Amino acid sequence: MKRLLIIGCLLGSSITALSQGAVFTTTDTAVQQAYRWAAGMVQHYRGNPGDAVGPWYEAxxxxxxxxxxxxxxxxxxxxxxxxxDKENRNMLRAFASHIAEKRDWCSYWEINKWGLPAPEDYRNDREFWYNLNANFDMLFACWKLYRWTGDKSYIQHPVFTHFFEKTANEYIRRWVLQPDSLFSRPLHPNAPSPFNKQDYFHRCRGLASYVENVPDLKMGVDLIAAIYRGLSSLSAIAQLNGEVAKAARYESMARQYREKIDAHWWNSGDQRYYTWYNSEGRFGTGEGEMFLLWFDALKDTARSRQTMEYLMAGRWNVETTSYLPVICYQQGYWQQARRYVLQLSDPATTRREYPEVSFGVVEGIVRGLMGIEPDAAQGRITTLYRGQSGDTAAVRGLQVMNTIVTVTHTGKQTVFQHSGKQPLCWRAAFAGKHDRILVQNVAMAARYQADNNGRIISFVEVKAPAGKSIQATIK
Incomplete structure (x- = not known):
């Protein structure tokens, strides 16, 4: 561990020299130190592109x-x-390419640098570990990466479209995951025969949750949320590809799963969601609520606030905690988000060297604190500073939507620039209710929205020309 920390510090201090990825600077020295450490660790976990599997990183x-x-x-x-980016494309294609009927439309849960299913999770095609959320989570990841990068291969390459179609159809049927079968499905569908409950390659071949410590779990609410978000993503992909009927069908399917969550999983007595349902027909609570927010499956604002309050009051392992910076920023809990960024990057934090931690801190700062949200489907980039009053912050060299952007937040002003060949839509957003926002000193009427914590956000949308700085200011 000591070796990892030293390397992380060295890489973090020379991130500019690496000429790889975005450079973040801020007057908030604690957050600056957190980003340097996290970005350095991300580079440390970058694998050798010459390995048999191709470009990869540790996950x-x-x-x-x-x-x-x-x-x-x-x-x-x-x-x-x-x-x-090369690593993302290669790794996701590796997962998508290994979906197979002989594994009941599962892929490999874990692939190593030799291009093989990791033996820690795989014995053969009948005996292996697999969490059923994974296919839907990956579908969501492909949609997010398209929106972030503008790379249409994530939603149009044949290896992905095959994965999407098999996941939304054969996979759901094979694992008995239809909306009306969530409580009545077998405990171990597609189990090896003879079945050995003591062998976790038997009992965990198709876990119905990411939560792995509940005996005889039949269904996890996090799996339902994952299915909802995966199908919603697939609907958006179909819509973008001009497949209107398919988009409507997947959106209708997705809605049925979300409705199941609110109809059956809310515990009105404890004012929180149940997280599991077992073979005895009993609901229970534990981990898993994080994914209701990660997959944006909650439309009832009061319940999502209750869920946030519960999560922020708890103590979680580093994997679960690493989701909290970006979630807290997006849900409107900005100070709590900053505390999680600092907690995760603190050398005293147990297991902070787990890869998810550093990647989560980087995303939390750029997407969360800086509020940079590209959407290639809309041709739009949003910015919203969620930092502390009096601090300034900037991101330079950020590759998104086939362009490179620079965003500088200085108090009541944001400066935006991109290097692309075509103008794009910039949504300049600011905290608080502002009737007018000045863009290049010209007043524009603002529009409003509220985050889930009730905070009012004001914004305008303007055409940002390529290669030219444009500024937006509030009084």
Whole structure:
């Protein structure tokens, strides 16, 4: 561990010299130090592109030299910020290409640098570990990466479209995941025969949750949320590709899963969601609520606030905590988000060297604190500074939507520039209610929206020409 920390510090201090990924600077010295450490660790986890698997980064226990579907789905945006685009494309294609009927439309849960299923999770095609959320989480990751990068291969390459179609159809049927089967499905569908409950390659071949410590779990609310978000993403992809009927069908399917969450999983007595349902027909609570927010599956604002309050009051392992910076920023809990950034990057934090942590800190700062949200489907980039009053911050050299952007937040002003060949839409957003926002000293009427914590956000949308700085200011 000491070796990892030293390398991380060295890489963090020379991130500019690496000429890879975005450069972040801020007058908030604690956050600056957190980013330097996290960006350095991301580069440290970058694998050798000459390895048999091709370009990759670690997204599992470091000693395994491997990447896991759940971890990769979480780490992709942090990786993109740090310039690991080739790695993202290669790793996601590796997962998509290995979906197979002989594995009941599962892929490999974990692939190592030798291009093989990691032996820690795989014995053969009938005996292996697999969390059923993974296919839907990866589908969501592909959609997010398209929106972030503008790379249409994530939503149009045949290896991905095949994965999407099999996941949304055969996979759901094979694992009995239809909306009306969530409580009545077998405990171990597609189990090896003879079945050995003591062998975790038997009982965990198709876990119905990312939470792995509940005996005889039949369904996890996090899996339902993952299916909802995966199908919603697939609907958006179909819409973008002009497949209107398919888009409507997937959106209708997705809605049924979301409705199941609110109809059956809310515990009105404890004012929180149940997280699991077992073979005895009993609901229970534990981990898993994080994914209701990660997959944006909650439309009831009061319940999402209750869920946030519960999560922020708890103590979680570093994997779960690494989701909190970006979630807290997006949900409107800005000070808490900053505390999680600092907590995760603190040398005293147990297991902070787990790869998800550094990737999550990077994403939390750029997407969360800086509020940079590209959307290639809309041809728009949003900015919103969520930092402390009096601080300034900037991101330079950030590759998004086939261009490179620079964003500088200085108090009541944001300066935006991109190097692309065509103008794009810039949504300049600011905290608080402002009737007018000055763009290049010309007053524009603002529009408003509220985050889930009730904070009012004012914004305008303007055409940002290529290669020219444009500024937006509030009084």
């Amino acid at each position: 599992a226990l470091p000693a395994r030299n491997a990447f896991c579907m759940r971890d990769v789905a979480h780490q992709t945006i942090g990786a993109a910020i740090c310039g690991l």
